[in-house]
Amino acid sequence: MSAGVGVNLENLWIRFGDFVAVRDANVNINGGDFFSFLGPSGCGKTTILRAVSGFLEPSEGNVLIGGNNMKGIGPNKRPTALIFQNLALFPLMKVWENITFSMEIKGASAKERRKRADELLDMIALTGQGDKLPAELSGGQKQRVAIARALCAEPDVLLLDEPLSALDLKLRQHMRSELREIQKRVGITFIYITHDQGEALTMSDNVAVMRAGVIDQIGDGKTIYNDPSTAFAASFVGENNVFRGTVKKVIGNEVMINTNRSGDLMARISSNNVGKMKEGDDAMLFIRPEAFSLAPLGTQGDHFVTAEVHKEEFEGNVFNIFMEGEGGKEMKVSLPNLGQSFESHRGEPMTLEYDVHNAVALPAGVLATE
Amino acid sequence: MPRFLREYFNRNGVGLGSVMLGLVLFWTIGLIILPQLSMLDFSFRPNLPPPEIGGPKDVYTLENYKYLIFGPEGGSQDYNAVDLKVFYRTLIAAILVTLFNLMLCYPIAYYLAQTKGNHIRILALMLIIPYWINEILRAFALRIIFGETGVLNNLLVGAGVFDTPFDFIRNDIALYAGLGYAYILLMIFPIYNVIESLDRNQIEAARDMGASWTRIHRRVVIPYAKPGISSGCTMVFMLSAGALAAPQILGGPSSLWFTQLIYQQFNDNSDWPQGAAYAVVLLVTCILLVLALMRVFKVNMGDIGK
Ligand SMILES: Nc1ncnc2c1ncn2[C@@H]1O[C@H](COP(=O)(O)OP(=O)(O)OP(=O)(O)O)[C@@H](O)[C@H]1O
Ligand SMILES: [Mg+2]
Numbered sequence: 001m002s003a004g005v006g007v008n009l010e011n012l013w014i015r016f017g018d019f020v021a022v023r024d025a026n027v028n029i030n031g032g033d034f035f036s037f038l039g040p041s042g043c044g045k046t047t048i049l050r051a052v053s054g055f056l057e058p059s060e061g062n063v064l065i066g067g068n069n070m071k072g073i074g075p076n077k078r079p080t081a082l083i084f085q086n087l088a089l090f091p092l093m094k095v096w097e098n099i100t101f102s103m104e105i106k107g108a109s110a111k112e113r114r115k116r117a118d119e120l121l122d123m124i125a126l127t128g129q130g131d132k133l134p135a136e137l138s139g140g141q142k143q144r145v146a147i148a149r150a151l152c153a154e155p156d157v158l159l160l161d162e163p164l165s166a167l168d169l170k171l172r173q174h175m176r177s178e179l180r181e182i183q184k185r186v187g188i189t190f191i192y193i194t195h196d197q198g199e200a201l202t203m204s205d206n207v208a209v210m211r212a213g214v215i216d217q218i219g220d221g222k223t224i225y226n227d228p229s230t231a232f233a234a235s236f237v238g239e240n241n242v243f244r245g246t247v248k249k250v251i252g253n254e255v256m257i258n259t260n261r262s263g264d265l266m267a268r269i270s271s272n273n274v275g276k277m278k279e280g281d282d283a284m285l286f287i288r289p290e291a292f293s294l295a296p297l298g299t300q301g302d303h304f305v306t307a308e309v310h311k312e313e314f315e316g317n318v319f320n321i322f323m324e325g326e327g328g329k330e331m332k333v334s335l336p337n338l339g340q341s342f343e344s345h346r347g348e349p350m351t352l353e354y355d356v357h358n359a360v361a362l363p364a365g366v367l368a369t370e
Numbered sequence: 371m372p373r374f375l376r377e378y379f380n381r382n383g384v385g386l387g388s389v390m391l392g393l394v395l396f397w398t399i400g401l402i403i404l405p406q407l408s409m410l411d412f413s414f415r416p417n418l419p420p421p422e423i424g425g426p427k428d429v430y431t432l433e434n435y436k437y438l439i440f441g442p443e444g445g446s447q448d449y450n451a452v453d454l455k456v457f458y459r460t461l462i463a464a465i466l467v468t469l470f471n472l473m474l475c476y477p478i479a480y481y482l483a484q485t486k487g488n489h490i491r492i493l494a495l496m497l498i499i500p501y502w503i504n505e506i507l508r509a510f511a512l513r514i515i516f517g518e519t520g521v522l523n524n525l526l527v528g529a530g531v532f533d534t535p536f537d538f539i540r541n542d543i544a545l546y547a548g549l550g551y552a553y554i555l556l557m558i559f560p561i562y563n564v565i566e567s568l569d570r571n572q573i574e575a576a577r578d579m580g581a582s583w584t585r586i587h588r589r590v591v592i593p594y595a596k597p598g599i600s601s602g603c604t605m606v607f608m609l610s611a612g613a614l615a616a617p618q619i620l621g622g623p624s625s626l627w628f629t630q631l632i633y634q635q636f637n638d639n640s641d642w643p644q645g646a647a648y649a650v651v652l653l654v655t656c657i658l659l660v661l662a663l664m665r666v667f668k669v670n671m672g673d674i675g676k
Binding site for chain 2: 053054074075076077080081082084085086088089090091092093095101102104105106149153
């Protein structure tokens with residue numbers, strides 16, 4: 001199955017003076033995977049990538065590429081190619097020279113390089129633009145040239161540091177599918193960095209969620225979305241409504257939480273935390289906006305929430321309803337558009353129901369703040 | 371009024387604008403162009419005693435230029451071998467000093483520009499502070515270092531490298547060192563300025579693709595730094611070729627610098643027209659040389675100003 005070259009991080013620590021940028025990271029990336037590191041700005045994503053590409057020696061721990069320890073091996077000797085956050089194309093070289101710079105280093109003739117450049121230009125849909133300078137290309141075109149330049153080096157592992165962050169939304173969405181497409185075609189391992197959770201979920205086979213130098217969770221998109229293992233992961237990935245409280249009762253894999261504002265609510269304990277939650281613990285309960293459905297007003301029970309409606313937003317297929325939430329924040333509920341309207345409910349209470357299986361209980365922790 | 375002038379006055383106001391413009395014009399026309407034109411005029415006139423100036427003998431002539439090439443009328447040699455040799459040696463030496471300076475300063479400029487931290491500011495200060503001392507004193511300091519009983523000879527003889535003191539002065543080593551040192555800042559800072567704006571990621575990208583350090587410099591850094599390099603080289607070359615203090619103080623007895631010949635004509639021989647002709651030849655040759663090299667290395671005039 002895993003045809004490509006895998007990457008392993010073993011007990012990786014990276015310190016800058018007293019500051020710990022990466023704390024004990026353990027990650028196994030399968031060969032041929034599209035793997036993403038997802039986390040807010042400053043959490044250490046670029047630092048990890050620099051350790052994999054060899055620009056930075058870890059303070060402790062190992063980086064393995066294809067099972068080989070990379071300790072002491074410089075960036076020019078590793079089978080990786082890095083696409084920089086700002087692309088770093090060479091402004092004074094023509095596009096084709098940029099793309100085939102790695103071949104120039106190996107001593108390929110200009111003719112060979114031209115030929116390879118033409119192939120790669122075809123692949124990135126820039127046929128015939130090889131003689132331009134990078135400054136004469138649009139943002140998306142530069143992006144593709146940077147990808148071609150990295151691929152031309154025939155790396156075993158391609159490292160991408162938020163390569164789409166400078167593009168506008170439309171182009172970003174287009175480039176996402178294009179990147180995924182290219183990855184499938186060349187079949188090498190991609191390690192992708194982003195702080196955009198939509199990007200991570202749509203493109204990746206597996207995602208590592210990072211917070212302040214710590215990797216909170218590793219899993220495929222569905223697992224991370226449906227079964228987050230920390231409060232941070234639950235609040236950072238996708239939209240989520242949080243209810244704080246204390247554990248009242250543990251019943252197998254489920255738990256009753258005495259919430260501060262909605263009484264006792266039932267939830268499923270996240271898989272990683274089964275057996276770790278005890279009565280009296282501070283806990284958080286997360287329910288996604290789309291996990292709610294409408295219930296008869298005033299229904300009481302351990303999977304019903306009643307709150308006042310603040311406003312409604314019509315989004316075509318769904319209504320987004322913002323209700324009085326916890327600690328001054330609003331609670332968001334998305335109900336499918338079935339021809340009804342909630343306009344008349346503004347300022348009035350509304351009762352919602354959820355399936356206990358879709359509510360996730362976690363030990364209280366730091367939330368992602370937007 | 372052309373548009374750029376109108377914009378200029380709109381931005382600075384008529385009063386301040388006129389004062390600034392006036393000063394700049396006075397500076398360029400009054401202090402640079404007019405004196406140079408009068409030098410040019412001198413160079414085409416015979417050297418006459420004051421009463422005869424403006425008289426019938428005061429006519430334009432190429433005598434002074436001829437003198438540089440053929441020597442005195444009816445002289446023993448076909449060519450003015452002595453002066454021509456000095457001229458030629460001065461140009462070659464100025465080129466060598468420039469190249470030597472470039473090789474020395476490029477790594478320093480690169481290091482200063484691409485390294486972060488406070489020690490860089492201290493290093494830059496250490497480069498700048500010696501220039502607070504005037505040129506003559508600096509040259510004499512070098513003379514003391516390189517002299518027969520100087521620090522360097524004491525060290526080398528003491529360490530047993532030489533049996534007898536080495537004559538750095540007579541061998542022109544002191545002169546080259548002095549000229550090289552005199553203008554390093556003018557080489558370092560233009561290069562530093564350009565390299566500082568080079569995105570570090572470009573260097574890392576090249577490295578990531580497997581490039582050696584020499585290739586990174588050849589293909590990424592030097593092409594980018596070219597405007598700074600040409601600006602630095604031009605200044606160092608022009609100033610070395612036109613230097614007077616360092617050759618006077620550090621040159622050996624045999625090694626006349628062309629500027630010393632010019633100085634002698636003006637000062638010792640009181641032959642201003644002859645001195646002016648020599649100066650014009652030096653200036654024009656240097657400018658042509660620089661322009662030719664700029665063409666060879668595909669540098670634009672605008673780049674020099676960077
Ligand atoms: N060379 C360095 N010296 C000191 N601290 C550093 C250095 N490089 C990074 N850091 C610190 O390490 C932390 C992580 O930085 P990093 O660049 O990995 O963040 P990131 O997750 O890539 O963020 P972003 O999404 O903004 O690019 C930051 O707090 C940063 O200040
Ligand atoms: Mg980053």
